[in-house]
Amino acid sequence: MEGGSKFPGIIGLNNHVNNYDDLSQGFYHKLGEGTNMSIDSFSSLQTSNGGGSVAMSVDNSSVGSNESHTRILNHQGLRRRANDNYSVAHSVNRRGRVSHALSDDALARALMDSNSPTEGLENFDEWTIDLRKLNMGDAFAQGAFGKLYRGTYNGEEVAIKILERPENDPEKAQVMEQQFQQEVMMLATLKHPNIVRFIGACRKPMVWCIVTEYAKGGSVRQFLTKRQNRSVPLKLAVKQALDVARGMAYVHRLGLIHRDLKSDNLLIFSDKSIKIADFGVARIEVQTEGMTPETGTYRWMAPSLIALTDDISWINWEMIQHRPYTQKVDVYSFGIVLWELVTGMLPFQNMTAVQAAFAVVNKGARPIIPNDCLPVLGEIMTRCWDANPDVRPPLAEVVAMLEHAETEIMTTVRKARFSGYYVAKLAVVMWIFDVYVYMPALFSFVSLREGSSAPESFYFSQMMLHSVLIALVF
Numbered sequence: 001m002e003g004g005s006k007f008p009g010i011i012g013l014n015n016h017v018n019n020y021d022d023l024s025q026g027f028y029h030k031l032g033e034g035t036n037m038s039i040d041s042f043s044s045l046q047t048s049n050g051g052g053s054v055a056m057s058v059d060n061s062s063v064g065s066n067e068s069h070t071r072i073l074n075h076q077g078l079r080r081r082a083n084d085n086y087s088v089a090h091s092v093n094r095r096g097r098v099s100h101a102l103s104d105d106a107l108a109r110a111l112m113d114s115n116s117p118t119e120g121l122e123n124f125d126e127w128t129i130d131l132r133k134l135n136m137g138d139a140f141a142q143g144a145f146g147k148l149y150r151g152t153y154n155g156e157e158v159a160i161k162i163l164e165r166p167e168n169d170p171e172k173a174q175v176m177e178q179q180f181q182q183e184v185m186m187l188a189t190l191k192h193p194n195i196v197r198f199i200g201a202c203r204k205p206m207v208w209c210i211v212t213e214y215a216k217g218g219s220v221r222q223f224l225t226k227r228q229n230r231s232v233p234l235k236l237a238v239k240q241a242l243d244v245a246r247g248m249a250y251v252h253r254l255g256l257i258h259r260d261l262k263s264d265n266l267l268i269f270s271d272k273s274i275k276i277a278d279f280g281v282a283r284i285e286v287q288t289e290g291m292t293p294e295t296g297t298y299r300w301m302a303p304s305l306i307a308l309t310d311d312i313s314w315i316n317w318e319m320i321q322h323r324p325y326t327q328k329v330d331v332y333s334f335g336i337v338l339w340e341l342v343t344g345m346l347p348f349q350n351m352t353a354v355q356a357a358f359a360v361v362n363k364g365a366r367p368i369i370p371n372d373c374l375p376v377l378g379e380i381m382t383r384c385w386d387a388n389p390d391v392r393p394p395l396a397e398v399v400a401m402l403e404h405a406e407t408e409i410m411t412t413v414r415k416a417r418f419s420g421y422y423v424a425k426l427a428v429v430m431w432i433f434d435v436y437v438y439m440p441a442l443f444s445f446v447s448l449r450e451g452s453s454a455p456e457s458f459y460f461s462q463m464m465l466h467s468v469l470i471a472l473v474f
């Protein structure tokens, strides 16, 4: 590994929004919508922006206390960078995708260029990728911040996220670097069967890269889209929900918040297990309100977070009485993800992302729980997306509730199998009885009363009935 600038660590949290209007306008333009929305306009605006992956960021956390800074900056040996007092108002944010100046090929070449120095990761040196062991494949996905490539590292199949350092825009570069460091720090810290496994990262002059294990099954959102809104079999839905809840309970146990939990960030592996990805905006939880509100995706975002991330002109502040930055914002998103898994549908699919945000914040709208939903799952959803974060259960409790639901489902399935087994047995006995007892008895009876055909037709209809029954059972 060659020398170069080192990881400066997480940036401070005392950023300011310089121009809220600019930001929100840009966002609305991107969505092609006006800002003068009302709930009444929903019925006439039935457009959906697909996965609704409208990523966003507004930074208005000028209320950050020194205490919260200290707590964050002391974590994991991180230190404050020289100039952390910048604004993201004019820089990259997760409202719009980062446009790449370089083509897919050029991005990959910039990473693999052996003539440019590879920079190390301060405090995470052991995680620096050895590019000689990395084989780049094709680009397969585009996130808000980076482009995703398939490849191998040391022979193992991997996903390589490449972030392009914006030229001639140091402010934007700083924000992206923050995002990069954030993700590396989180991934290096988190080790759990339901968190995507970190393999390494590195920085080159033009690009940064993050390498993780590759999920063959893609994201949960892709999986549900492929199923065309058909619900996932209940047993699988609960198993997948449990994977997410266990992963998130672990994240929360470490005092962290994901902040961007959504089905696009849940990856499916070949053993059908789910792992949580995209820790670019995850944060260390603090008790004050001083954290930088950034990203998330409206359809999955807790009302208190929405209120901080967009044009506040339409926010009904009476509905937003709670601190945004607690782990409860992830619990809210989990409720939406659970609903998605159970129904197979995109949340608020007849609304645009902004309409959904408006309805959630101002009207207390939530997805409709289907009538046939297992009551315990309905209860988990309702509690998780309660407007009052204090009512939302901790994810450890959600895990326990889901484990209980899983047991209930298994017991019901076993009972159904058990009764099916006995019906099948009875059918076979009836059929044997027909062939070996009833038929010979009937024919001997008929032969005694020659000329009568009535019992025969009765017998055959009986046989038919029993055969149909057996066919149905099997």
Ligand SMILES: Nc1ncnc2c1ncn2[C@@H]1O[C@H](COP(=O)(O)OP(=O)(O)OP(=O)(O)O)[C@@H](O)[C@H]1O
Binding pocket: 053, 055, 094, 141, 142, 143, 144, 145, 146, 147, 148, 159, 161, 196, 212, 213, 214, 215, 216, 218, 219, 264, 265, 267, 277, 278, 280
């Ligand atoms: N390890 C992986 N294996 C397979 N697919 C992945 C992996 N990591 C990410 N993806 C896919 O790439 C997409 C974008 O990745 P990621 O979320 O990390 O990028 P991002 O720039 O942070 O974007 P966003 O904030 O919009 O989610 C994901 O939604 C997922 O479908």
